Amino acid sequence: MDTHALAWPKEGNSRVPYRVFSDEGIYRAELDRVFLGPTWQFLALENELPNPGDYKTTFLGETPIVVTRGEDGQLHALVNRCAHRGNLVCLKRQGNADLLTCVYHSWSYDLEGNLKSVAFRRGIAGKGGMPDDFRMEDHGLQKLRTDHFAGLVFGTLSPETPPLAEYIGNMVGGRVGRVLYGKPKVLGTTSQILHNNWKLYLENVRDTYHASLLHTFFTTFRVARLTNGGGVLIAENGRAHASYTRTKDETVGREGSDQLYAGIQSQRAGLHLEDTRLLQQVSEFGDDITVQILSVFPNFVLQQVNNSIALRLVLPKGPDKTELQWTFLGFEEDDAALQELRLLQSNLVGPAGYVSMEDGAVGGFVQRAIAGAEQQTSVVEMGGYDHVSEETRTTEASIRGFWQAYRPLMGYA
């Protein structure tokens, strides 16, 4: 029985049935149709696993994946599930190994996932063992397709996913390259457990309307306001988006901006910082864009907030549970002062961030509020009904783009 069937509202992407955020059947269908379907998902940085035998584990949806650096110097991505009886092959989050050996029955695979040995394959003293027609080459680890873009490696299990550059598209692709202009250097990682459906976080990422309304710090300290110059870029198929802000560009002047934000709870008068170093920024991207938030469907986010650069990977853990993994980056080319600035600005984002702290909670607030509202829908009409690029962020067009990408995969015409 098809348990994820749903009649999408006739209004299209400007209405989202709350049921898609809580329904177990829909969630199960997403794991299959979205995460194991024709989508690219971030796996690793190209230079993250430098030596042959280096590996790390990650997920395609809930499916465990291991990414390896092979003896051939290439990155390989494999489903981390023994071809024998389904045990996890790599237990550690990261490590180095010559062979990937399952602890359960000691079946071993090379770094490309080919089965190399089966313990007691020939049995003992002529008894037992695998049948003569057992072919090693038919029992490797399941292999993903990989593709890379601007130093980022993505994977997919579907043969139908178009090449990554085409999938991201030129418009947003250029914005990825804009931020990742150097050789990435990991400054550290963290992770957040969100008590909400994964799509609520992706809506939040694409929601340019909320940032200066929910996040007082953003507004009060003028990190970004809707009255600053900026806009959204949205691929026609909705898969990729980038929003951008030019903080120095005050479209209605500073006083005009204060007047428009007057009475809005996120603008607080009289607040000041004793130590303003974390609000300082240096121009490094060759333009005057101060904040750029970018996503690639389904679950990859690239963030530039001033000089803070982070990758965010959104992993589904159940209909109402999500893990948000953060990887903070600098570049090998950074001098000590720029790295220190990135570290100071990391206070703005992440689980404890002055700006993004609220994003950790607001999805959970929605999740709680929509209990019992499975027949109702949200209203996503700010900026109209379509999902086209615009020179404004006072719009929910990027969110509508997300649903544009999501609905065909799920069969929600």
Next chain:
Amino acid sequence: MTLEEVARRLELESLYADYAHCLDDDRLEQWPDFFVEDAYYRITSAENFEAGLPLGLVYLTSRAMLVDRVMALRKANIYEPQRYRHQIGAIKIAGDSGAGLDVVASLVVVRTMQDGEMILFAAGRYVDRLVRSGDSWKFARKDVVLDSRQIDTLLAMPL
């Protein structure tokens, strides 16, 4: 243990007890007073710490930044009412250079939400550098090294 060492132990135990109660009594405005002016304060994971990665979930490099953190929590940030309860123990003097003390201590934090839901929110260790300030000790450096890389929902108040 000499009488002097006993006295120092008691000083440290009293300092860490004061620190825990300051936070748990919601006297956050007094929290920066435990630190010197050019203090370094960081919350990180054991994974980052052991890999030598510099990132902090909270990364503050002056006492003024600690003051700013409290201001933001009070006036700018939005989070549900919640309490942290710090249990600090196993205080160990790891080094004594004469100029200051290297101290490690264990911490466990229980979080209680407004509806009464309680979870074990954090476990880890403090890796601290203390210096004499008049007749008391102050933190010159505090690395809060959490055993887990995962934070449930968000991390608001200081640890």
